[in-house]
Amino acid sequence: QEKSSRLSAALFGEDCEISHDQLYELLKYAALGKCHNAAQPSWCRIYHQSHLAGVVVIVLHEMSQLHFYKFYLQFKHLRKAFRHRFTLTPSANFLDSLYGEGANLKPQNTAQGLASTSSECIPKSSDLQCDPIIRKYGEKKRGLTSYTLTLEEQKKNYYPIKGSPGCKGYVYTECDQQRTDSSPLFGLDCEMCLTAKGNEVTRVSLVDAQGQCLLNELVKPESTVVNYRTRFSGITKKMLLPVKTRLADIQTRLKKMLPHDAVLVGHSLNADLQALEMIHPSVIDTSLLFARNEGRRFKLKFLAKAVLGKEIQCEQKLGHDPAEDARAALELAQFFIEQGPAKVAELNLEMLLTTEKLAEVSQNKAALQPQGCRVQKQLNEPPRLPKPCFLDCLQVTGQKPLLLGRQELDSSGLCQSNLSTSNKQILQRALEDVPLSTFSIIQFSLGPEYVASHLLAGLCEKVRSKLTDMLTIYAGPFEESFCLKSVKKEFERCGPIQSLTVVTETYQPYVCIQYEVLEAAQLAVESLNGAEVAGSCIKVQRPVTAATLDCDVLIKELELDVENEGVIYVAGLKKSLTETDLQEEFSQLKDLETLFLPKDLQSGKHRNCCFLKFQKSESAVDALEVINGWTMRGSNLRSRNALTSGHLCRWIWQMNHSNGKQGGNILHEKMEQLSDSEQNLRKKVKKLDHRIKKLYRSLQNNTLCIVLFPGVNSMHGSQSGLGLMGIKDDGGRSAC
Numbered sequence: 001q002e003k004s005s006r007l008s009a010a011l012f013g014e015d016c017e018i019s020h021d022q023l024y025e026l027l028k029y030a031a032l033g034k035c036h037n038a039a040q041p042s043w044c045r046i047y048h049q050s051h052l053a054g055v056v057v058i059v060l061h062e063m064s065q066l067h068f069y070k071f072y073l074q075f076k077h078l079r080k081a082f083r084h085r086f087t088l089t090p091s092a093n094f095l096d097s098l099y100g101e102g103a104n105l106k107p108q109n110t111a112q113g114l115a116s117t118s119s120e121c122i123p124k125s126s127d128l129q130c131d132p133i134i135r136k137y138g139e140k141k142r143g144l145t146s147y148t149l150t151l152e153e154q155k156k157n158y159y160p161i162k163g164s165p166g167c168k169g170y171v172y173t174e175c176d177q178q179r180t181d182s183s184p185l186f187g188l189d190c191e192m193c194l195t196a197k198g199n200e201v202t203r204v205s206l207v208d209a210q211g212q213c214l215l216n217e218l219v220k221p222e223s224t225v226v227n228y229r230t231r232f233s234g235i236t237k238k239m240l241l242p243v244k245t246r247l248a249d250i251q252t253r254l255k256k257m258l259p260h261d262a263v264l265v266g267h268s269l270n271a272d273l274q275a276l277e278m279i280h281p282s283v284i285d286t287s288l289l290f291a292r293n294e295g296r297r298f299k300l301k302f303l304a305k306a307v308l309g310k311e312i313q314c315e316q317k318l319g320h321d322p323a324e325d326a327r328a329a330l331e332l333a334q335f336f337i338e339q340g341p342a343k344v345a346e347l348n349l350e351m352l353l354t355t356e357k358l359a360e361v362s363q364n365k366a367a368l369q370p371q372g373c374r375v376q377k378q379l380n381e382p383p384r385l386p387k388p389c390f391l392d393c394l395q396v397t398g399q400k401p402l403l404l405g406r407q408e409l410d411s412s413g414l415c416q417s418n419l420s421t422s423n424k425q426i427l428q429r430a431l432e433d434v435p436l437s438t439f440s441i442i443q444f445s446l447g448p449e450y451v452a453s454h455l456l457a458g459l460c461e462k463v464r465s466k467l468t469d470m471l472t473i474y475a476g477p478f479e480e481s482f483c484l485k486s487v488k489k490e491f492e493r494c495g496p497i498q499s500l501t502v503v504t505e506t507y508q509p510y511v512c513i514q515y516e517v518l519e520a521a522q523l524a525v526e527s528l529n530g531a532e533v534a535g536s537c538i539k540v541q542r543p544v545t546a547a548t549l550d551c552d553v554l555i556k557e558l559e560l561d562v563e564n565e566g567v568i569y570v571a572g573l574k575k576s577l578t579e580t581d582l583q584e585e586f587s588q589l590k591d592l593e594t595l596f597l598p599k600d601l602q603s604g605k606h607r608n609c610c611f612l613k614f615q616k617s618e619s620a621v622d623a624l625e626v627i628n629g630w631t632m633r634g635s636n637l638r639s640r641n642a643l644t645s646g647h648l649c650r651w652i653w654q655m656n657h658s659n660g661k662q663g664g665n666i667l668h669e670k671m672e673q674l675s676d677s678e679q680n681l682r683k684k685v686k687k688l689d690h691r692i693k694k695l696y697r698s699l700q701n702n703t704l705c706i707v708l709f710p711g712v713n714s715m716h717g718s719q720s721g722l723g724l725m726g727i728k729d730d731g732g733r734s735a736c
Helices: 020-032 065-070 076-081 094-099 107-121 132-137 151-156 247-257 269-276 300-308 322-339 341-346 349-368 371-380 390-396 423-436 453-471 484-492 518-528 551-560 579-586 617-627 647-657 664-698
Strands: 006-009 044-047 054-061 084-088 185-195 198-207 213-218 225-227 263-266 283-285 402-405 416-419 439-445 472-476 497-503 510-515 539-541 567-571 592-596 609-614 638-641 703-709 712-714 717-719 721-728
Touching (some): 006 721, 020 054, 054 664, 065 703, 132 341, 198 247, 198 322, 213 247, 213 322, 247 269, 263 269, 263 322, 269 283, 300 349, 322 341, 402 423, 423 439, 453 472, 453 510, 453 518, 484 497, 484 510, 484 518, 518 567, 518 638, 567 617, 579 592, 609 617, 617 638
Parallel strands (some): 054 439, 054 703, 185 263
Antiparallel strands (some): 084 721, 198 213, 472 510, 497 510, 567 609, 567 638, 592 609, 703 721, 712 717
């Protein structure tokens, strides 16, 4: 039976904002597989990439996440067809960032320039025999067991060894099962601070073979810290003050987490294991794997950039991110194993390192020169050739990508680029040409009259106003002398409250409560309407405005959204409960896949609610029955189906906390203009959704389809983009 491609994405929770580099990473791997050094993207995974029928990217020009949720009901096909969604960082030059650096090479020079660049970079066969990687491993591909360090290599490189005198008191992982080429890989990295005792662990990260972070924990050292080494470790005194986890706790957890045939991967992993005071028998050290002459070693930062095309340990960040470093080391090992020594040697890393150093020297010299001299020198020098992008690579492999849209999408000649005057024409061309191309970018547009900045501002204000109304409830009436504290306590059991005010303009007092999450407001309406609170039988309702008239329909559609399948919302948690506590408490629930504990984006503190994602929808239904009325450590829980899991939770918070700084008259004028055109805009969006549906249904099974709302980033303001993606299956819906 033919294998189907499958897409897996860890996009549950708040941390699902994807940069254009990460999107480019996905498209490159989907289009090229393991050719041309394309690696699995770090934030999602494509299984059986070679079985993909093609890649289709649908770009909705100058539209943002704001448009998707403003016209959520109109985008009927989009919200039902695509299981995976992510927030996209807005870009002023979206398509350039999509193509990657080098997409605008001149047509007549493209193939020749790429071919010559490639041939210069790849060493000749005779040179390969002298490469330290080939001398060490040979040219043939091998399994992972060929790259684990022998006992002698571990001793030579100061790894902690069982029974050696210097390792007295070290904890042995007891992973003694014989390793095979299918044994699981785990990336490990630690950050250390200098204490009176020496180097002590202050942060530990462990990632699995899919790049999922299994452990990312701060550790309190036993001795007094002499130097936090914040520049490299990212650790500060303030960060460690509330930490109670000790080294012994981490040792116990690692011992439990690692299977008996686990292979640990890291960069100079001996230092991490020494600091952890742990012994593990089977390791791959990427600083030794990518061998160099004379015992020298490549830095992890360089290898990540040269081999994986990833920037890590950026100077803008405070210190290293151990999870990022662990993932980079793991992916380097996976790349080496999958590609084999010969392919790695062909990268000519020594030459790349020399080139990089020369470029740095040149930049430093240029920075020291007066500006006039620099300009003159730049005029005399030939222009720098950019790196080829994956569109170049597709052309070299005999594939010519298809670009369709209303305006010029590509000036390089790398693609079959066709201009059309309407979305209808674009669809007709797409239905004819997409089946003939393995990589297509189709751009639809609402038209310039609907994306003007003043209309966008009015649209933004309407969405913000509607969100505020949906997050707000009124409750009452109460007695004159009612206890506000007990009312707040009761309503907080539904979720985090942003504001609570007493309404005194009425005959009897009411309270107006604005929640931070949509589920909390809905839960309050469903569970407290008609209930007795603070000695009064109260009514709970949302404000009645034009914007909330379709609220019930919207709530129902959000519940049915494929992104919320198998996800429930739980409120009434004590804020003192950690994620580990909750994992333990909810572990008895069947088929629980992920737990997400939202944080306040300003304070960083956990909210009193969480989201639970289950492998099966039926298990989520069963969990709702169990959790409602469940008492957890003295607190009664309430739950319901999720409405805003994933990126939407974060976006609502941002919309709710952003303040429109438009003048009153100007904004009123914009709102009036928007009202005039909004009906037409709804019709346009509905038609656009129908056209995308028609195009999607025409795609072959096993086609990766990505729909992008690029976002807006201009002098008039910024709006985040949105991505929807999936691999089409037999049912016409995207597969996981």
